[in-house]
Amino acid sequence: MRTHFIAIGGSAMHNLALALKNKGYQVTGSDDAIFEPSKSRLEKKGILPEALGWFPEKITPNIEAVILGMHAKADNPELLQAQQLGLKIYSYPEFLYEQSKNKTRVVIGGSHGKTTITSMILHVMHYHDIAVDYMVGAQLEGFDTMVHLTDENDFIVLEGDEYLSSPIDRRPKFHLYQPNIALLSGIAWDHINVFPTYENYVEQFELFIGKITNGGILVYNQEDSAVATIAEAATNPIRKLAYTTPEYKVENGVTLLETPEGAMPIAVFGAHNLNNLAGAKWICQNMGVDEAEFYEAIASFKGASKRLEKIAESKTSVAYKDFAHSPSKVAATTKAVKEQYPNHKLLACLELHTYSSLNATFLKEYEGALAYADQAVVFYSPDAVKIKQLEEVTYQQIATAFNRKDLVIYTNPKEFEAYLLEQDFTNTALLLMSSGNYGGLDLEQLKARMEYPCIF
Incomplete structure (x- = not known):
């Protein structure tokens, strides 16, 4: 079966492409941006597009299934060509x-x-x-x-x-x-x-x-x-x-x-x-x-990737990162780490990164979400707000929503990173919660800071 992926580079889409290739299908695809690890994995299987972009000429009558990813737009040139040819177009779940x-x-x-x-x-x-x-x-x-x-x-x-x-x-x-x-x-x-x-x-x-x-x-x-x-x-x-x-x-x-x-x-x-x-x-x-x-x-299950994943540990400190971003998950994850390390100071950091979390109306849902943290930090990037074309969220709106007087708030990635690297992590559990990357936080430097504090 010959299949073509419109927006093949996404996490879900490229994995489906690999699965079909492994099953013996003929697989092609296009995208306007492909990042690691998708790029290397597609290249290894010989299905990495030769060039980035959309190429309607790739869409031919002998394609039996076109699989459309969410990254593509409704006016995508390849999609329009597939529709004109009357090809069978599937969403990922279809x-x-x-x-x-x-x-x-x-x-x-x-x-x-x-x-x-x-x-x-x-x-x-x-x-x-x-x-x-x-x-x-x-x-x-x-x-x-x-x-x-x-x-x-x-x-x-x-x-x-x-x-x-x-x-x-x-x-x-x-x-x-x-x-x-x-x-x-x-x-x-x-x-x-x-x-x-x-x-x-x-x-x-x-x-x-x-x-x-x-x-x-x-x-x-x-x-x-x-x-x-x-x-x-x-x-x-x-x-x-x-x-x-x-x-x-x-x-x-x-x-x-x-x-x-x-x-x-x-x-x-x-x-x-x-x-x-x-x-x-x-x-x-x-x-x-x-x-x-x-x-x-x-008994041997260690957790899914990015779900309470231990990233550093020393004799007196430990660090986890977690995909938590919704209020209920942030509250549950913060409570879990405090319960697991009751004698450690819990430093919990949350990045507001999703459409919901960067919405001023939705922010009130976060009240109490960081209650179990001894030290609580919220980071958000104004650039992320602009990319998502949302109204700017203010410092005061975040402070009011979380309703915690000692809440620390950062909007500058470098200042947030500097804050973390200046911390004394003795007897501390650090929890990083985000579906993003804190504006490019250097996790390796942070791990070294926690594991070998004497070199800083």
Whole structure:
């Protein structure tokens, strides 16, 4: 099958391109910008575009599938040519459904925890040598790509994103997968540029539940009131399985999970991650892995990339970076680190980087999100506001929204970096939360500062 990717360089798109190449498809693509690691990975497989830009002449009648990425615009020259030729145009999720319509589709949805839960499931399957197809939003240890597709595997595990499918398909991605088994981890208003009200956002998850195939299974987080409300109100013919955070304790910086065989040390920590683990266990059990086998495998799970990822450690200090950016996730992550290191000073830094977080109206949702931090810092780049074409967020609006008198706020990347490098990290846990990069923060220099303070 000959496929062409419009906007092949994106994280999700290039992984799907690699998966199809590995499956034996003929793959071509275009983009106006391709960065690492996408560039090297595409080049290694021989599918890196020869030149950057859009080339309508690449779109020929013998292309069987055009896959359109969100980075492309609705007036993209290649898209217009494909439409004129009457070619079959798929969004990313549409094509994944096409590849999996004869499989048992397991879809993990929710405002937060999706990547971690999907990663836990895949870790357990990999540990027990159970081959499954998958799509996950992070690079996982032991997995070559973020997308894997075959003709023979019975199951496919999909991370179900609620964001839009493509520039010409405004449906949320997870509405297109039609799960046989689904999970909902939590609902916390996000993507306000697309879903302007909380009610409109919640409605997308109600519609998702309605897409579960008749006789299918919904696993849901009973502790999230919004999830519990819509799950219990659903009337379609599905089986519902609720989960809650399991019992655990923290001793000497180690989290011990209570199991039928006694307390078991695990590598991940925080109540939100233990809650994620409970959801993953239900899914794995419905995929044929029993409880004892799940516990055996999950003990070695270290977390998904950029999710509470330890980046530095010394005898008296530790540093983590996390993808947290929504208010609920920021609060949960900050609490988790403080709970894990109760005798350390917690220095928590949050970058406001997303459309929602840089919206003056949405900012009030962050009140109390950094409450567990002993020292709290917020960074945002005015350039990011301009790029997203949003109204400028002021220092005072941020201070008022977080409602914390000792909050430190930076808008200059170099000043923020200097502030961090000047800190005394003795007996400190540093937490960096962002979906961006703090305007180019030099993480290697920061790691060295924490690990070898005497050289500075």
